[in-house]
Amino acid sequence: MKRLILLLALGVSAPALAQHQGHGAHQSAPPAEAPDPHAGHVMPKAAPAPAPPADPHAGHHMPEAAPADPHAGHHMPEAPSADPHAGHHMPEAAPADPHAGHDMAKSAPPVAPPPAAALSGPAHAADAVYGAEAMAPARAVLREEHGRIRTGKVLIDRLEYRSRKGRDGFAWDAEGWYGGDIDKLKLKSEGEGAFGERLEHGEAQALWSHAIDPWFDLQLGLRQDFGQGPDRTHLALGVQGLAPYWFELDAAAFVSTKGDVTARVEAEYDLRLTGKLILQPEAELQFSLQDVPELRIGSGLSTAEAGLRLRYQVKPEFSPYLGVEYQRGFGDTARLRRTAGDDAGGWSLLLGVRAWF
Amino acid sequence: MTIDTRAIERRALLRAAALGGAGLGLLPLFPAWAQSGTPGTVRQNETLTGEDIRLTVNHGPFSTGGRSGHSVTVNGTIPGPLIRLREGQNVRLHVDNRLDEDTSIHWHGLIVPFQMDGVPGVSFPGIKPRSTFTYEFPIRQSGTYWYHSHSGHQEQSGLYGPLVIDPAGADPVAYDREHVIVLSDWTFMHPHQLMQRLKQEAGFFNRQRTTLLRRLQGKDRMSAADRAMFAKMRMDPTDILDVTGAAYTYLINGHGPDENWTGLFKPGERVRLRIVNAAAMTIFNVRIPGLPMEVVASDGQHVRPVTVDEIQIGNAETYDVIVTPGEGAYSFVAEAMDRSGMGVATLAPRQGMRAAVPPLRERPILTMKDMGMGDMAGMDHGTQDGGTAMAMDHGKMDMRDESKVPFEVGVGVDMIAPMPMDRSGDPGLGLENAGHRVLTYRDLVSAVPNPDTRAPTRTVEVHLTGNMERFMWSIDGKKLSEAPEPIRFERNERVRVTMINHTMMTHPMHLHGHFFEVVNGHSGNHPVKHTVRVLPGATQSFDLTADAPGDWAFHCHLMLHMHAGMMRVVTVRPMYGDAA
Numbered sequence: 001m002k003r004l005i006l007l008l009a010l011g012v013s014a015p016a017l018a019q020h021q022g023h024g025a026h027q028s029a030p031p032a033e034a035p036d037p038h039a040g041h042v043m044p045k046a047a048p049a050p051a052p053p054a055d056p057h058a059g060h061h062m063p064e065a066a067p068a069d070p071h072a073g074h075h076m077p078e079a080p081s082a083d084p085h086a087g088h089h090m091p092e093a094a095p096a097d098p099h100a101g102h103d104m105a106k107s108a109p110p111v112a113p114p115p116a117a118a119l120s121g122p123a124h125a126a127d128a129v130y131g132a133e134a135m136a137p138a139r140a141v142l143r144e145e146h147g148r149i150r151t152g153k154v155l156i157d158r159l160e161y162r163s164r165k166g167r168d169g170f171a172w173d174a175e176g177w178y179g180g181d182i183d184k185l186k187l188k189s190e191g192e193g194a195f196g197e198r199l200e201h202g203e204a205q206a207l208w209s210h211a212i213d214p215w216f217d218l219q220l221g222l223r224q225d226f227g228q229g230p231d232r233t234h235l236a237l238g239v240q241g242l243a244p245y246w247f248e249l250d251a252a253a254f255v256s257t258k259g260d261v262t263a264r265v266e267a268e269y270d271l272r273l274t275g276k277l278i279l280q281p282e283a284e285l286q287f288s289l290q291d292v293p294e295l296r297i298g299s300g301l302s303t304a305e306a307g308l309r310l311r312y313q314v315k316p317e318f319s320p321y322l323g324v325e326y327q328r329g330f331g332d333t334a335r336l337r338r339t340a341g342d343d344a345g346g347w348s349l350l351l352g353v354r355a356w357f
Numbered sequence: 358m359t360i361d362t363r364a365i366e367r368r369a370l371l372r373a374a375a376l377g378g379a380g381l382g383l384l385p386l387f388p389a390w391a392q393s394g395t396p397g398t399v400r401q402n403e404t405l406t407g408e409d410i411r412l413t414v415n416h417g418p419f420s421t422g423g424r425s426g427h428s429v430t431v432n433g434t435i436p437g438p439l440i441r442l443r444e445g446q447n448v449r450l451h452v453d454n455r456l457d458e459d460t461s462i463h464w465h466g467l468i469v470p471f472q473m474d475g476v477p478g479v480s481f482p483g484i485k486p487r488s489t490f491t492y493e494f495p496i497r498q499s500g501t502y503w504y505h506s507h508s509g510h511q512e513q514s515g516l517y518g519p520l521v522i523d524p525a526g527a528d529p530v531a532y533d534r535e536h537v538i539v540l541s542d543w544t545f546m547h548p549h550q551l552m553q554r555l556k557q558e559a560g561f562f563n564r565q566r567t568t569l570l571r572r573l574q575g576k577d578r579m580s581a582a583d584r585a586m587f588a589k590m591r592m593d594p595t596d597i598l599d600v601t602g603a604a605y606t607y608l609i610n611g612h613g614p615d616e617n618w619t620g621l622f623k624p625g626e627r628v629r630l631r632i633v634n635a636a637a638m639t640i641f642n643v644r645i646p647g648l649p650m651e652v653v654a655s656d657g658q659h660v661r662p663v664t665v666d667e668i669q670i671g672n673a674e675t676y677d678v679i680v681t682p683g684e685g686a687y688s689f690v691a692e693a694m695d696r697s698g699m700g701v702a703t704l705a706p707r708q709g710m711r712a713a714v715p716p717l718r719e720r721p722i723l724t725m726k727d728m729g730m731g732d733m734a735g736m737d738h739g740t741q742d743g744g745t746a747m748a749m750d751h752g753k754m755d756m757r758d759e760s761k762v763p764f765e766v767g768v769g770v771d772m773i774a775p776m777p778m779d780r781s782g783d784p785g786l787g788l789e790n791a792g793h794r795v796l797t798y799r800d801l802v803s804a805v806p807n808p809d810t811r812a813p814t815r816t817v818e819v820h821l822t823g824n825m826e827r828f829m830w831s832i833d834g835k836k837l838s839e840a841p842e843p844i845r846f847e848r849n850e851r852v853r854v855t856m857i858n859h860t861m862m863t864h865p866m867h868l869h870g871h872f873f874e875v876v877n878g879h880s881g882n883h884p885v886k887h888t889v890r891v892l893p894g895a896t897q898s899f900d901l902t903a904d905a906p907g908d909w910a911f912h913c914h915l916m917l918h919m920h921a922g923m924m925r926v927v928t929v930r931p932m933y934g935d936a937a
Contacts, residue, residue, distance in 0.1 A: 119930065146920055
């Protein structure tokens with residue numbers, strides 16, 4: 001009844017107002033309407049920020065009243081560990097309580113588990129209507145379609161022509177994965193060579209990639225080398241992911257079937273100059289625990305490279321680039337290279353593409 | 358007022374093509390209320406009414422912007438037909454599934470028995486290919502609602518439409534004419550590919566990132582502290598919506614911006630616009646430049662009229678507004694929250710008119726407030742002496758403090774908001790300085806007192822969690838696929854549900870089968886809703902009388918968040934008898 005009276009009153013006043021506006025300056029700011037008791041709330045800035053009360057923690061203590069284990073004594077037939085309230089210890093959240101000082105917070109009831117009656121009755125209400133045989137597969141699909149997404153990606157991070165002193169060469173660095181949010185099968189391959197010569201170095205890795213935190217994956221698997229020198233097989237263990245400040249990191253250690261231990265760390269960063277132009281600095285360090293003369297690897301820091309690639313994103317999945325890279329060997333690696341008549345290091349001009357699908 | 362002659366010429370061409378029969382098969386078909394120029398729904402009977410309503414779900418082509426793509430529709434149109442019912446009647450909705458896959462229709466916002474709610478795997482088994490399912494229930498409410506598929510990605514593909522229920526008695530809102538306005542997002546990509554791209558590269562659809570050039574141009578004004586904090590957290594301050602105008606054409610009643618859906622009026626009339634956000638992944642900012650909107654209902658429930666110039670509408674929310682247009686045409690603008698595109702329609706006294714369409718505004722940029730660092734984030738760092746000290750405090754703040762929450766913080770949780778706050782007085786991302794009146798939840802006051810005056814006896818905390826980089830979305834750190842414990846209520850229990858958003862995205866959270874009262878300070882007259890936006894770094898509470906026994910879905914209505922796992926089953930027991 002009260003509702004009717006209020007709305008009738010509005011119905012009478014509003015058309016009059018409307019009529020007036022219809023013939024005149026309807027674009028000017030409308031007058032504060034009498035029936036609107038919340039005129040003061042219209043401006044977002046006017047939303048009152050109540051002065052904090054003398055005790056900012058008023059009302060925060062109630063979670064402490066909850067027993068340490070709110071489910072003690074309740075019969076929890078299904079996966080009790082999944083209960084979000086298990087081991088509840090909300091008092092820590094006290095400073096985060098958004099209701100501090102708000103009138104509604106004063107009546108905020110304590111966090112508590114459901115009453116016993118809420119756990120009564122059938123596990124699945126629809127089973128009683130449609131039958132468990134019909135509902136069980138539908139529930140399986142429901143779960144499957146709400147979180148269990150499997151997908152994949154192939155990324156050719158670099159496929160490039162390298163112009164340098166001596167014979168020009170080429171290089172590639174690609175990876176692909178398939179899987180869910182936590183576990184993926186990951187394949188990686190990289191290599192380089194000079195045109196008209198036997199492939200300098202190539203490798204392929206097959207890894208189980210397992211998410212260990214929101215940004216990093218632990219990777220374990222095998223690496224197979226091919227190219228000049230003996231083809232080695234390695235056990236690979238690494239981490240790959242996104243470090244703070246948006247650095248892409250890939251670090252791995254390898255143990256070959258000959259017992260050689262090597263390691264590699266790569267980092268790259270995308271600096272967006274414009275929406276389409278991206279400058280990517282990149283660095284890679286390789287280490288070895290021992291000399292591997294047949295592969296021209298010396299112990300310690302064996303090689304380092306630093307590159308700068310400027311790519312133009314034709315579309316997010318396809319970007320040609322130009323770049324430069326400096327690479328050199330250190331210590332025994334440098335010595336082994338010089339012994340073979342090569343330079344310890346040098347510059348390359350790069351022209352390549354980055355693509356994914 | 359400028360008139361976009363190019364668009365009009367284009368439309369004329371389209372019309373000529375249609376008259377000539379050329380390309381007729383490619384042109385979209387619309388139900389009468391959504392046709393390109395419509396006098397409105399009042400006194401029209403092309404809508405579906407009565408006790409028996411037949412709906413056919415099928416594949417079909419859909420065209421917009423000169424392209425045609427694959428769609429899944431109800432009765433062959435996008436949006437589907439307007440279902441118009443009357444409070445107090447019974448209805449039987451016969452849904453004929455002509456697809457080769459299961460389908461379902463959920464009656465969004467309708468109070469129905471749980472087995473008629475239309476969520477496969479929760480309320481019923483779904484509608485098998487080439488079979489018919491009949492939904493039957495009494496209509497116990499009135500207002501503006503909608504319906505959509507809850508199966509696979511069918512909603513994104515076009516399976517949605519409006520549903521309006523007239524009150525049993527006189528309508529308390531006086532109006533001369535009404536238009537139903539369904540907002541949505543259309544893509545020519547396969548919906549599975551949207552998800553795939555986001556899993557491959559979470560920022561794939563964001564073409565508005567910060568760049569060095571913009572920084573040098575003085576755009577993207579962020580304090581050094583904010584910039585460093587976002588980079589340290591590996592969070593993109595321009596990640597406002599996951600799928601953007603790069604993939605979407607924003608539709609109004611199935612019409613793209615160039616196709617200019619036009620709602621007709623006579624100057625001076627009180628025109629009721631029943632606005633439904635039926636988009637899969639888009640939160641819209643709705644405004645009609647030059648025409649204030651008097652909000653009279655939200656989610657079908659009456660509120661005390663409040664006049665604003667802009668409303669942020671989350672997915673699945675509905676708003677009824679009254680406008681009183683004068684002479685001339687007005688642009689109805691539904692701008693995507695990230696400003697990557699807009700839906701545009703026209704309100705005009707005659708067909709063929711067009712008002713100036715405002716340009717897209719500068720896209721918003723997230724702040725530390727959106728990171729759940731509380732209100733001090735709103736202060737200007739660096740200009741005051743306190744700024745540096747505060748920035749240092751922020752730097753030291755633990756942004757993933759597992760001790761703050763009662764659940765396991767795993768791979769799928771990239772942030773725990775250290776100081777989440779009540780943001781019910783905020784207008785929504787990017788509208789803080791819109792320069793005009795923007796609706797906030799605090800402006801909404803139920804027109805009638807809340808029926809259940811009991812104080813809630815307990816609080817249930819629901820933590821909205823995610824990992825932006827891996828595009829993982831969850832509740833309390835768990836995806837639905839991990840078979841989490843349902844949220845359990847006792848029948849008729851009075852409970853407060855407090856959602857805490859630990860992510861930097863706005864989540865429109867929807868509870869099936871119930872209305873709840875959004876806790877916004879207007880105790881006793883809290884606005885009554887079925888879907889509520891929870892802003893980044895915010896807490897949002899609602900009070901609920903769990904009076905509908907059965908199993909219900911509770912989820913984020915950004916459909917790809919839901920499919921990524923941000924969903925729970927809610928149980929209300931006992932099934933029979935009166936508890937509490």
